[in-house]
Amino acid sequence: MWADEHQVLAIAHRILRLSSRNQCLLVITAAYTGMRWGELAGLHRDNLDPTTGHIHITADAGALHEVNGTLTLGHPKTRASVRTLTLPPFLTHLLTTDLKTSTRPFVFTTLRGKPLRRSGFQRRLWSPAVSGGQRQNETWAPIKPGLTFHGLRHSHKTWLIEDGIPDVAQARRLGHAMEDKIDDVYSHVAASIETRLLTSLEARWQRSIHHLDHSSGGPLSIAS
Numbered sequence: 153m154w155a156d157e158h159q160v161l162a163i164a165h166r167i168l169r170l171s172s173r174n175q176c177l178l179v180i181t182a183a184y185t186g187m188r189w190g191e192l193a194g195l196h197r198d199n200l201d202p203t204t205g206h207i208h209i210t211a212d213a214g215a216l217h218e219v220n221g222t223l224t225l226g227h228p229k230t231r232a233s234v235r236t237l238t239l240p241p242f243l244t245h246l247l248t249t250d251l252k253t254s255t256r257p258f259v260f261t262t263l264r265g266k267p268l269r270r271s272g273f274q275r276r277l278w279s280p281a282v283s284g285g286q287r288q289n290e291t292w293a294p295i296k297p298g299l300t301f302h303g304l305r306h307s308h309k310t311w312l313i314e315d316g317i318p319d320v321a322q323a324r325r326l327g328h329a330m331e332d333k334i335d336d337v338y339s340h341v342a343a344s345i346e347t348r349l350l351t352s353l354e355a356r357w358q359r360s361i362h363h364l365d366h367s368s369g370g371p372l373s374i375a376s
Contacts, residue, residue, distance in 0.1 A: 154307040155183070155296050157360040161374070162295050165364065166281035168374060171263065175277060176374060177246055178260045178268075179304065184353055185237050186308030186326045189301055190215035193268045194225050195259040197251055205244035207237045209327070216267060223267050233327035238346060240353040246374075274301065315352035321345045 155163070160183040168176035182192055191209050194216030199208040209215075214228035228234060239247070247259065256265040262272075282299050284292035296303075305326070312322045321342070323330050361374075 153296070153299050153303045154310045155299055155303065156307075157183075157311070157356040158363045159296050159299075160304065160307065161360040161364055163281045163299075165374060166292065166295075167277050170277050170280060173374070174250055174260060175268075175273070177250055180374075181243060181247065181260075182301065182304040183307050184240060184243055184357070186305045187237070188215070188229065188233075188305060188327075189270055190217060191228055191233070192260055193258070193270070196257055197259055200247060200251070200259055202244060202248040202251075205239040205241065207239065209233060209235050209237070218269060223269070228327065230327065230329065232323075232329040235324065235327050237325060238350060240350045240357065242354060242357045270301070311353070311356060312349065315349070317349050317352070318345060321349060325349070 160179065164176045164179040167179055178192060181187065182189075185207065187195075187207075187209070191214060194214065195207065195209075196213070199210065200206075201208070209228055211227055211231075211234045213225040214234060215226060217224050217226050251259065254265065258267060260268055262268060278301055280287070280292070282295055283297055284294040286292075309322060309326060312325070320330060322328075324342075
C-alpha cells in the first residue's frame with residue numbers, strides 16, 4: 153500500500169498538530185527519500201550535509217536497532233543500504249532550518265530529544281493521523297486506512313515509477329543491490345537522472361502544498 157503526495161502531507165500535518173514539527177518532517181523525509189525507519193531514527197546530524205543536500209547512511213552506524221527494548225546504532229539492513237542520498241531542495245531547507253532550533257545529536261527525536269521508538273511513534277502519532285477518529289472538538293476522517301510507516305518507502309518507489317525514473321536509479325536510492333555491470337553503466341548517466349528525479353520530487357511537494365487547504369494553516373507552518 154502506498155500514498156500520494158497529498159495524503160503524505162495531510163498525514164504529516166496531523167502529526168504536526170499531535171506532536172512537533174520535527175516528527176512531521178520525519179514523515180515527509182521518509183516519503184521523499186524512501187529511507188527505512190531505522191535509517192531515519194538513527195540519522196545523526198553530522199550525516200546531513202546542508203551544503204550539498206546529501207544524507208549519508210554509513211556502514212558502521214547507519215541505522216538504529218531496537219532489540220528487547222534496547223536501542224543501539226549499527227549497520228543498515230544490507231551492504232547496498234550504505235549509500236548517499238540527495239534531497240530535493242525544499243527538504244534540505246526544512247531539515248536544516250529545524251536542526252538550527254536544537255543541538256540534539258539525531259535529526260529526528262522525541263519531544264524530549266531522545267531517540268525514537270517505532271512502537272511509541274506508531275501508537276501515539278501514526279495510527280491516529282492515518283486512521284482518523286475523534287480528536288477533542290473535531291472528528292478526523294481516515295486518510296489512508298491500513299497504510300504503515302513502511303508504506304512511505306513503497307510510496308517513494310511508486311512515485312519514482314510514475315515519474316519514469318529508471319529501475320537502476322530506483323534501486324540505488326532505495327538501497328537495493330544491483331549487478332556491478334548495471335551499476336557501472338548507470339554511473340555514466342547518473343547526474344542527469346538525479347536531476348530529473350529531484351525535479352520530479354520538488355514538483356510533487358509544490359503540488360501538495362497548493363492542494364492542502366490553506367485555511368488550516370498547514371502548508372504555511374510546515375513549509376516555512
